[in-house]
Amino acid sequence: MNKKRSFMNSIAAAPHIFWAVLFIILPLLIVLYYAFTDSDGHFSFSNIASLPSYASIFWLSLELSIIATAICLLLGYPLAYIIAKSKPKTQKILSMLLMLPMWTNLLIRTYSIMAILDNGGIINTLLGTSMQIVGTKGAVIFGMVYDFLPYMVLPIYTCISKIDKNMWEAASDLGCNTFSTLTKVIIPLSRSGIISGVTMVLVPSISTFYISQKLGGGTFELIGDTIERQFVTGALNVGAAISLVMMILILISLTVMNKFGDSDEGGIIV
Amino acid sequence: MKRIISLFLVLIMILSMAACSRNDDEVKTAVSVEEIKKPEYKSGQTITLKVYNWGEYISDGSEDSLDVNAAFEEYFNTNRSSLYGGAKVKVEYSTYPTNEDMYSKLKNSAVAYDIVVPSDYMIEKLKNEGMLFSFDTSTLSNYKNIPESFKKAYYDENNEYSVPYTYGMMGVIYNKEIVDKNDIYDEDNKKTWGLLWNEKYKNNILQFNNPRDAFATAMYWKGLNVNSTDPDEWDKALELLKEQKPLLQGYVNDEIFNKMKTESAAIAPYFVGDFLTMAEEEENLDFYYPDEGVNYFVDAMCIPSCSQNPHIAKEYINFMIGETAAVANAMYIGYASPNSAVINSEEYIEAMNEYAYEGENGEGAYELLYNYTPDVVNAAYDSLYPGEISPACYRSFDPDIQTHVNTLWEDLKISGSTELWVHILSIAIVVAVVAYAGYSIYIRKKRSRDYRMRDKQKMLEKRTKALENAQKPTE
Missing domain, CATH: 3.40.190.10 (Periplasmic binding protein-like II)
Incomplete structure (x- = not known):
């Protein structure tokens, strides 16, 4: 019986394993291969050795994405809290409104923001000015916040709405006002939601290239742009090396962040 | 585990089966289309001609334009089919956004394209890597339409690899x-x-x-x-x-x-x-x-060395530089045409x-x-x-x-992209997060120590009480 079940299990898992191998593991191996070879296919450390020259680009990407994540958290947490506290019917409407922009493709949304903020765009036309907004770092941060805010709100919202109603009552019975309930009970209990929200915003903002290209006006590069350009100009090996190091750094930071998550809640991805 | 490893090996083998690239050891000399034997086409057979071109780079029948690929099929099937054993042709058309995309696809995928339209420098590269067929352009009946100024270009000095398409x-x-x-x-x-x-x-x-x-x-x-x-x-x-x-x-x-x-x-x-x-x-x-x-x-039509139907590819190239197709394409694409039949066409000038x-x-x-x-x-x-x-x-x-x-x-x-507030703000955030994390860890540790102390104290109290209770009856 047991044997039969495990056989059935492995049959059921086969497509998934096949998928994972073909589209996750194999591409990773290819990246690994390119990162450690030169353009003639010989083993080489030269790509990895050339990485320090990208440090300042990497720092800039990290800084911008940290700021964007912090803004997302500051905006997203109250929003998630409000949605979770409202009536079930309102909850449905509010979360749908939150999801609504995500029905439009990210590229189209970013492109439209560019049209809105541009020198001859809607804002400048209405104000009768020609402020330079596109091309600043602020515009890129704005784009990141706009594009990734739902990824911050949704996990926090799910986490808050899962908190037992008795907790709220117990807190107020024991003398907490609304504010101290929030700080002493709700925020600590929704920590796993915050951590997955932060992860889901931080990781795509570090590696974004489209937002910085359109809203940054191309006047500076983020690490995603650098990787993209390496691949487009055919320097596959350097591009692969940067991606590899990025992956490792993200993996490390996720592990560190998970340390702060509740171990029994299971938290997130890694 | 063994199975997984062997699966890997098979996959890697499949992926590394490159279509058009050759091993470095092989001599990089081009094969001429005229030298190789025409495949034996049969009547009733449908040959697929795989054309790989830039996006939006052919008149496709939209907005009352001529569908050039369909026109080629019709022309070939009625006029040229007899030369190919009565076989019919069907054009399979796909597009690429950059020369580099085209190059890597040609090099790494197993699709055998019959026509590609690379730019000048890419033609030079493909030629040097032995990825193109050479062919005798003088046998193309419409080659007279190509002005002398577009012949003997640096990327194709003897006019044997490419026929200009647009510039x-x-x-x-x-x-x-x-x-x-x-x-x-x-x-x-x-x-x-x-x-x-x-x-x-x-x-x-x-x-x-x-x-x-x-x-x-x-x-x-x-x-x-x-x-x-x-x-x-x-x-x-x-x-x-x-x-x-x-x-x-x-x-x-x-x-x-x-x-x-x-x-x-x-x-x-x-x-x-x-x-x-x-x-x-x-x-x-x-x-x-x-x-x-x-x-x-200059973007020019070439026949990759992986082509299965190079002879028909030549027919396609010849059709594309003929007046009908070239004028339709030039009007649709809007780029300049290296084709005297187009430049002198009244229809084109009017458009x-x-x-x-x-x-x-x-x-x-x-x-x-x-x-x-x-x-x-x-x-x-x-x-x-x-x-x-x-x-x-x-x-x-x-x-x-x-x-x-x-x-x-x-x-x-x-260069020049120093906006100080970005550094200050991001460092402030990191400091705040680290401080908060440190503080909460400290609080947690302190609390658990307090609890442990309290537990210990309670235990001690209990024990002393128990001792006291035990001693009482003996009194």
Whole structure:
């Protein structure tokens, strides 16, 4: 019986394993291969050795994405809290409104923001000015916040709405006002939601290239742009090396962040 | 585990079965189409001809245009089929966005394309890597339509690998309302790239967001060779671009269409064919070719060495340079056509006159496209720098220069972009998060220590009580 079940299990898992191998593991191996070879296919450390020259680009990407994540958290947490506290019917409407922009493709949304903020765009036309907004770092941060805010709100919202109603009552019975309930009970209990929200915003903002290209006006590069350009100009090996190091750094930071998550809640991805 | 490993090996084998690339050990000599035997086609058989072209780069039957691929099928099936055992042909058409995409697809995928349309420098690269069939262009009945100036190009000196499809030239687009007409001329009264460096138009200037074209604008301006293998020349160009950066509104690609049409920007370097499209919607735009030299590109049809039907590919090429197909394509694409049948076609001239563009001397789109041709550009360069090969066409980079240019480009992007608040804010956030994490860990530890102490105390109290209780009865 047991044997039969495990056989059935492995049959059921086969497509998934096949998928994972073909589209996750194999591409990773290819990246690994390119990162450690030169353009003639010989083993080489030269790509990895050339990485320090990208440090300042990497720092800039990290800084911008940290700021964007912090803004997302500051905006997203109250929003998630409000949605979770409202009536079930309102909850449905509010979360749908939150999801609504995500029905439009990210590229189209970013492109439209560019049209809105541009020198001859809607804002400048209405104000009768020609402020330079596109091309600043602020515009890129704005784009990141706009594009990734739902990824911050949704996990926090799910986490808050899962908190037992008795907790709220117990807190107020024991003398907490609304504010101290929030700080002493709700925020600590929704920590796993915050951590997955932060992860889901931080990781795509570090590696974004489209937002910085359109809203940054191309006047500076983020690490995603650098990787993209390496691949487009055919320097596959350097591009692969940067991606590899990025992956490792993200993996490390996720592990560190998970340390702060509740171990029994299971938290997130890694 | 063993199974997984073997699965890996099989997958890697499948993926590494490259179609068009050859091993380095093999001699890189091209095979001629005429030398190989025609496959035995049978009546009733349908041959699939795989054509791989740029996006939006063929007349496809939309908006009352001629569906060129369907027209080829019909022509082949009625007129040429008998030469191929009565077989019918079906065109399978797919597109790519850049030369590099096309190259990697050709090199790494197992699809055997019959026709590709790379640009000049890419043809040179494909040719050098032995990825193209050679063929005898003199056997093409329509080859007479190709003007002499497009023959014997540097990438195909003997006209045996490629047949030109379209070409285009780079120049400067500017907004007549904003830019003073005198500013497009330099002290010698020549049209100049220097407009892109004019401080009067700060924040109104756009630049290409790719190293090749951006460096070219600076290099043409100062008479440097865009195909230079000397790193110093590139460093000089970098200085010019760094000088230009504070004046720029941004480095852009296709956003240029939108920005120029909405008057978000006033000056931008771009290609003339695309300018005509922009001018359809914004009448204040004008265009000029700087006298210091411009880049032109030629996209030409080639037969990759992986082609299964090179003979039919030749038929396709011949059909495409015939008047019907070439005129339809030229009207649809809007780029200049290297084809005398097109240039002299009344239908085409009439269609070009429908463009909204009108230059200051009343010249229309047709004159803009054809009055200034690659041979004029080359001749102009020859008179400026006698004895040198005209750098109007880009050549393929060798890897060292490619790396060098990439590094310079990163340098350019990093330069001048210090906004202090970004550093301060992000560091403040990190400090705050670390402080909070430290604080909460401290609190947690302290609490658990307190609890442990309390537990211990309680235990002790219990024990003493128990002891006391135990001692009581004996009293």
